[in-house]
Amino acid sequence: MQRIVVDWGTTNFRAYLIDEHERIAERRIAPRGVHNCEGNYSNILREFCGDWQSLWPDIPVYLCGMIGSRTGWYEVPYVASPAPPDALFRGLLPIPGEHNVFMIPGMRCLTPAGIPDVMRGEECQVLGAISETDNPNTLVILPGTHSKWVRVQDGCIHDFATFFTGEMYALLHHHSSIGAVLDPAHHHHESFQHGLSQSTSAGGLLNQIFSARTRTLCEDTSGQSMSAYLSGILIGSEFIHGRKLFDANSELLLIGDEPLATLYQLAATFFDLKLRTLDPARAVTCGIARICAAGTVNNPVSGRKAVISG
Incomplete structure (x- = not known):
């Protein structure tokens, strides 16, 4: 079914036109995320999708990500x-004043440690990733500002x-005493591997972070x-604790763009894990297709009307 999918995060706006064969016919990406559009959401949607x-x-339009948060x-x-x-289909929110524009709800849970957690947008990517594989039982990693293990x-x-992970990396670069020794434009896999090794050493994360200064x-x-x-230290710490929370021993799925996908692949190899990388655009569009299909199946009206009536 033809539709428009918008993955609208904190930093970026990503719109995809889906044709009747469920393929991405066209895509538009801009740095007009929730924090970069001054509240002009309707105007920005028309600018890129009008x-x-x-x-x-x-044509129905489905928005997912931080656009559906309290700051969106x-x-x-x-x-x-x-x-x-x-x-998720039952939780769709029609946007007042907009024609056939719907917001995808996020999800909440209790982690294996019993701590409340939330996500918005990643749920669509995860559902799409499942449809791309034959395994209904898996663990999915979505790296980024706030990395998710699902x-x-x-x-x-x-x-x-x-x-x-990602936000801590940025904070340490721009708002810490070790920022002066850091060079975010310099990618060096040998140094990254050294950081991964350091993440497994005694002392813990806070001690390991400071070693970036003392080594210089x-x-x-x-x-x-x-x-x-x-x-390497931060991503290594994420893998150490993610494995403990979810007992990760089989193949994992990764939904992420370069260069993060490469770094997470290196980390998975270091920790002796298999990691299969999937395309984020394909994942989010397939995930929303699954949500729409689930609503159609459970609605007595068939076709596009079933989706719109949700």
């Missing part, structure tokens, strides 16, 4: 996990946990990258 809506006046356009209540795709059981999102004071680190080293 011509599509004019060509197909009844409209807050959509979370769906509690574990939850199948039709639970456990899938029987084709449903069972629970998940968020890691502060006490060792010859010329030709190395302390940014890559710090990244």
Whole structure:
């Protein structure tokens, strides 16, 4: 079914035109995330998708991500996990004043440690990833500002946990005493591997982070990258604790763009894990297709009307 899918996060706006064969016919990406559009959500949607809506006046538009948070356009209540795709369909929120524009709800859960956690947008990517594989029981990693580890059981999102990896990396670069020794533009896999190794050592994360500064004071680190080293420490810590939370021993799925996908592949190899990388655009569009299909199956009206009536 033809539709428009918008993955609208904190930083970026990603719109996809889906044709009648469920393929991405066209895509538009801009740095107009929730924090970069000054609340002009309707205008920005028309700026990037208005011509599509004019060509197909009844085409449904599905928005996912932080656009549905309390700091976004409209807050959509979370769906509690574990939850199948039709639970997300029932939580769709029509946007007041917009024609055929719907917000996908996020999800909430208790982590294996008993801590509440939430996500918005990743649930669509995870459902899409499942449809791309033959395994209804898997663990999916979604790296980023707030990295997610998501456990899938029987084709449903069972629970998940968020890691502060990406934001911690940025904070340490821009708002810490070790920022002066860091060079975010310098990617160096050998330094990254050193950081991964350091993440397994005694002392814990807080002690390991400070070593990015002390190594430059006490060792010859010329030709190395302390940014890559710090990244290895942080991603290594994420893997150590993610494995403990979810008992990860089988093949994992990764939904992420370069260069993060490469770093997570290196980390998986270091920890002797198999990691299969999937395309984020394909994942999110397939995930929303699953949500729409679940709603159609459970609605007595068939076709597009069933989706719109949700």
